[in-house]
Amino acid sequence: MIDDSGPIFLQIAALIENDIVSGALPEEGQVPSTNEFAQFYRINPATAAKGVNTLVDEGILYKRRGIGMFVAAGARDRLLGRRRDDFRAQFVQPLCMEADKLGISRGELLAMLTAALDGAGPEDALNTDVVSTRGRQHHE
Amino acid sequence: MSRVLAVSRMQLINKWTFLGVPAVILGGSLLLSLVIFAIIPVEDKRTGGAAFAPLWYFFVLGIQSLTLTFPFSLGMSVSRKSYFLGTHLAFGGVALGLAVVFWAGSQLERLTGGWWLNGYFFRIPYVIDGPWWHSMVIPFVAAMFFFSVGFWAATVYRRWGVTGTLIGVISLAVLVVAAVVLVTVSGSWPAVGGFFVQAQAIGVAGIVALLAAALGTGSFITLRRTAV
Amino acid sequence: MSEDVVRVTDLTRRYKDVTALDTISLTFRKDRIYGLLGRNGAGKTTLMSVLTAQGFPSDGTVEVFGEDPYENEAVLRRLCFIRESQKYPDNFTPAQAFRAASLFFEGWDQEFALRLAEDFQLPQKRQIKKLSRGQLSAVGIIIGLASRAELTFFDEPYLGLDAVARHLFYDHLVRDYAEHPRTVVLSSHLIDEVANLLEHVVVIDRGRIIMNDDAEAVRGSAVTVSGPAGVVASFVSGREVLFEERLMNTASVSVRAQLSVAERREAAELGLTLGQVSLQQLVVHASLAHSGGGMAASQAAMSAFEAEFTEVSR
Numbered sequence: 001m002i003d004d005s006g007p008i009f010l011q012i013a014a015l016i017e018n019d020i021v022s023g024a025l026p027e028e029g030q031v032p033s034t035n036e037f038a039q040f041y042r043i044n045p046a047t048a049a050k051g052v053n054t055l056v057d058e059g060i061l062y063k064r065r066g067i068g069m070f071v072a073a074g075a076r077d078r079l080l081g082r083r084r085d086d087f088r089a090q091f092v093q094p095l096c097m098e099a100d101k102l103g104i105s106r107g108e109l110l111a112m113l114t115a116a117l118d119g120a121g122p123e124d125a126l127n128t129d130v131v132s133t134r135g136r137q138h139h140e
Numbered sequence: 141m142s143r144v145l146a147v148s149r150m151q152l153i154n155k156w157t158f159l160g161v162p163a164v165i166l167g168g169s170l171l172l173s174l175v176i177f178a179i180i181p182v183e184d185k186r187t188g189g190a191a192f193a194p195l196w197y198f199f200v201l202g203i204q205s206l207t208l209t210f211p212f213s214l215g216m217s218v219s220r221k222s223y224f225l226g227t228h229l230a231f232g233g234v235a236l237g238l239a240v241v242f243w244a245g246s247q248l249e250r251l252t253g254g255w256w257l258n259g260y261f262f263r264i265p266y267v268i269d270g271p272w273w274h275s276m277v278i279p280f281v282a283a284m285f286f287f288s289v290g291f292w293a294a295t296v297y298r299r300w301g302v303t304g305t306l307i308g309v310i311s312l313a314v315l316v317v318a319a320v321v322l323v324t325v326s327g328s329w330p331a332v333g334g335f336f337v338q339a340q341a342i343g344v345a346g347i348v349a350l351l352a353a354a355l356g357t358g359s360f361i362t363l364r365r366t367a368v
Numbered sequence: 369m370s371e372d373v374v375r376v377t378d379l380t381r382r383y384k385d386v387t388a389l390d391t392i393s394l395t396f397r398k399d400r401i402y403g404l405l406g407r408n409g410a411g412k413t414t415l416m417s418v419l420t421a422q423g424f425p426s427d428g429t430v431e432v433f434g435e436d437p438y439e440n441e442a443v444l445r446r447l448c449f450i451r452e453s454q455k456y457p458d459n460f461t462p463a464q465a466f467r468a469a470s471l472f473f474e475g476w477d478q479e480f481a482l483r484l485a486e487d488f489q490l491p492q493k494r495q496i497k498k499l500s501r502g503q504l505s506a507v508g509i510i511i512g513l514a515s516r517a518e519l520t521f522f523d524e525p526y527l528g529l530d531a532v533a534r535h536l537f538y539d540h541l542v543r544d545y546a547e548h549p550r551t552v553v554l555s556s557h558l559i560d561e562v563a564n565l566l567e568h569v570v571v572i573d574r575g576r577i578i579m580n581d582d583a584e585a586v587r588g589s590a591v592t593v594s595g596p597a598g599v600v601a602s603f604v605s606g607r608e609v610l611f612e613e614r615l616m617n618t619a620s621v622s623v624r625a626q627l628s629v630a631e632r633r634e635a636a637e638l639g640l641t642l643g644q645v646s647l648q649q650l651v652v653h654a655s656l657a658h659s660g661g662g663m664a665a666s667q668a669a670m671s672a673f674e675a676e677f678t679e680v681s682r
Contacts, residue, residue, distance in 0.1 A: 002564055006644045007588045035546035043564040044401055045546045047584060101639075117619055124497055143441055146471040153464050154457065177538040211455040212465075214422045216472040217517070364439070367423040368451075 002041050020060065020071055020080050022058060031061055031069040094133025147218060147226020148233070151209065157201070162194045166241065170261050177259030187260045191245070194238065195286045198231075202290020204354040205231070205260050206298060211368045220363050227291075228356065235283035239276040242268065246275045267341050274342050281345040281352065288355040295359040299366045371398045372434075373519050374419060380427035381414050381575075388414040390575040391428065396519075399549040401541075403566035403583070403650045405559055405651050411449060411575045416521045420449040432519065438589075446471060448517035451510040452524040452555075456496040462507050462602040466514070475516030481542075484510045487536055501528030509537050513544055517658045521553045538565060559648035563587075569650050573658045579651065587647055591627055594620040594641035603640060610645065610653045622649070 038045035169190040243261035374396035381389040417423030422439040488506040571579035597619040607623040
């Protein structure tokens with residue numbers, strides 16, 4: 001949903017991107033109208049339009065005159081590529097830095113990751129939660 | 141023009157205020173007068189004067205029209221001019237209705253010899269005993285006058301508050317007293333009486349109509365500069 | 369140019385001992401939702417009053433639809449301004465008030481008005497003077513929405529309404545605006561609730577405009593940096609600090625900045641957390657700074673102001 005984490009049009013764009021990546025919005029599928037977004041998220045229609053248009057400018061969506069907005073062919077692959085780059089910057093690098101800070105050795109980190117991939121233990125999951133919650137509290 | 145009419149229609153949305161209450165007051169005082177005429181049979185011709193009871197309500201209505209509907213009308217995006225004209229048009233309609241009732245009533249009284257009781261509710265000596273059109277013009281003017289006084293007082297209050305209203309009312313009182321003193325000192329009461337006799341009710345009505353018009357003009361000018 | 373619905377130049381409104389509006393200039397463009405924000409008594413209602421010719425300017429010019437609105441029926445019939453303290457004829461019921469509105473607003477949608485009355489659970493046959501504050505607000509909201517006037521003002525429309533009813537209003541506003549675009553001016557001191565509805569934000573404080581910007585630009589104009597106090601301090605040095613908080617060795621500082629991708633990465637590498645500043649916080653800060661609260665507002669003053677900006681009922 002919409003929160004205070006930055007301009008709303010970017011959040012709208014991100015929400016649509018998420019749905020394309022997850023497959024909820026298939027390629028060549030129709031995207032809800034600007035007004036539907038505005039009503040659903042209770043935001044200004046112009047702002048919703050700006051979010052949608054950002055994706056049109058990037059070629060992720062395209063307009064069919066008089067019909068509506070559709071997901072472009074190849075949109076999912078392009079978004080996936082971009083998200084993978086982001087993944088490294090947003091998650092992997094902070095993960096490594098945090099591990100370093102806590103004195104977790106390379107071997108231990110890899111073992112943790114393997115274990116997590118095999119089905120994370122509740123203890124590990126809890127720890128990551130604590131870190132992220134504390135991070136949020138700082139600016140609230 | 142359409143917005144002036146719209147204001148008139150708005151004033152009549154609540155039928156009770158402009159039509160119901162005056163009708164009840166008039167009907168009630170007529171009934172009461174008839175009861176009194178019937179209970180106390182006397183040979184002499186009797187007159188009531190209770191027919192003018194609604195006039196006091198018209199004074200109140202003048203005040204109410206302004207205090208209740210002026211801010212609301214501005215909220216309805218009406219210009220002050222349309223508000224003024226529409227409200228006075230609505231009231232003019234009510235005054236006309238009253239005039240018709242007076243005319244019909246006084247005709248009926250003549251035909252029935254005072255409701256078969258020799259009692260006269262509408263025909264009031266000096267005030268309403270002239271030609272048929274007098275019995276319409278005089279109530280009309282009287283109603284408009286009372287309404288205008290109320291409307292004017294409320295406008296002054298709205299624009300200048302309690303202090304302004306007090307100053308206005310006191311100045312008026314001073315004027316009246318000054319006139320009385322002047323007439324008394326110069327010993328011209330007989331002349332004044334003579335004037336009223338000569339002017340007849342209809343002539344006095346003309347003067348009252350001018351007064352009402354002056355009050356109306358004053359209200360209008362004030363209203364044009366009144367903020368909400 | 370013809371897109372400008374309202375154009376105000378050097379508008380001043382003085383009362384005996386107060387200057388309610390002090391040389392204000394602004395424009396409202398067609399078919400946008402504006403937020404007119406500021407504290408109680410900042411001059412919001414006075415401004416709307418003058419724009420709708422219910423009040424008068426002491427100085428300066430006001431143009432609405434390209435003309436002076438004073439006694440100008442052609443302009444007035446295209447706008448609707450129900451004030452927060454709107455007076456209704458004492459003996460009117462909501463149904464009668466709606467009937468009156470239908471006489472004056474050409475775009476009036478009676479069916480919509482009735483639907484809204486039902487949604488707000490407004491007793492239509494009860495005299496207005498017997499309605500609660502919230503129900504009275506609902507009458508104003510319904511007239512404002514159903515009038516479909518090209519320029520509609522909502523003056524603190526939610527007083528006395530509970531959260532459910534307030535969101536009902538926001539929902540209806542967005543939906544009806546989407547279907548019938550028009551210029552909406554929403555005056556409010558409850559900024560967080562209406563922030564997302566606004567396209568443009570005008571903030572007034574003590575009769576002056578202290579912010580007049582695109583809502584999205586305002587939202588993206590500041591960032592909160594949190595982390596170890598020393599690291600935060602060096603990261604934000606040289607930037608305008610809006611407000612700061614500190615707990616032991618952890619600091620959270622909001623600065624005016626639009627960080628580049630490189631700066632964001634740098635922050636991440638330094639172990640700093642980035643967060644956004646809400647529109648309400650930015651408005652509160654602007655008001656505080658204008659009131660002489662200094663560059664970096666103290667937390668206590670912030671909380672007091674926030675409380676004022678979030679207070680719903682009086």
